[in-house]
Amino acid sequence: MAVSLSKGGRVSLSKEAPGLKNIRVGLGWNPNATDTGAQFDLDASVFLVGADDKVLSDAHFVFYNNATSPDGAVVHKGDNKTGEGEGDDEVVEIDLDKISPQVEKIIFTVTIDQADERRQNFGQVSKSYIRIVNQNGEAEIAKYELDEDYSNETAINFGELYRKDGGWNFKAVGAGFNEGLAGFCRMFGVGI
Template structure:
């Protein structure tokens, strides 16, 4: 039975699931009907953060053009350009035991590709969620439904896995940003052109 989280809640992952070493983080969403005439392309991106809350290099930013990070411990399974259909739209596979010790947090975000040019924002997106599955059994362990709290934002930090006393925990964040992926990347220490 999955633990359902609300914004701001934290939950033990490895402590309550002894022996858990591989997880799949699934992200999903639906787009509402609107008159813009452009397709929506939402993207999941992952930032591998050190103690200082920043990436050490561009290699710690995992997305559709750089699908592997953390010495192969974090793998983005690929871009879904439509968000159509049931189930997860994009997934990330993580081998918890192999995440380099310098990485303290694995942060999951969803952004809207070309949001400004297409006049799109998360007010036009519904049913966004993040869930954590046991990578060996596909059992859903944690689920966080983001709700409809966003209007003008073009990027969301949905949640993060983080280390605490030698165990991994999950935090449901649900923070919205304006400025899309570039704003997020700057906040996490990347130089954006």
């Protein structure tokens, strides 16, 4: 049975699924019918950070244009341009055993491409979620459905994996920001 998380909720993946090795992180969203007159492209990005909450290097910022982390542990499976339909819109696969020991936390964000130019925000998006699936057997371990109305936000930290007692925990974060992907890059020390 998957653990259903609320904002701020935490779960030990290692306890829910002993021996867990490979996970799929699925991120989903559905754009509402809006008249912004432009494509609505949400992008999942991943930041692998150390104890100081900064990326180990710029290459530890994993997104559609840098699809694999330097340790080979985190792989972004591709850019979905519309978010149409149910199910995972963008997917990140992680081999937990391969994660560099310096990585303390893996942060999953979703941002709206060209949000300012297109006058778009997360108030125009519904059914957003992040879920963790055990690739061995395909059981869903945890899911967090973001149920707030993020009407000013263009960037949301959906959730994060962090080391705990030799295993990995997941936290449902749900924190919204309004500086897009560039804001997250500044926050986590990506020098682009």
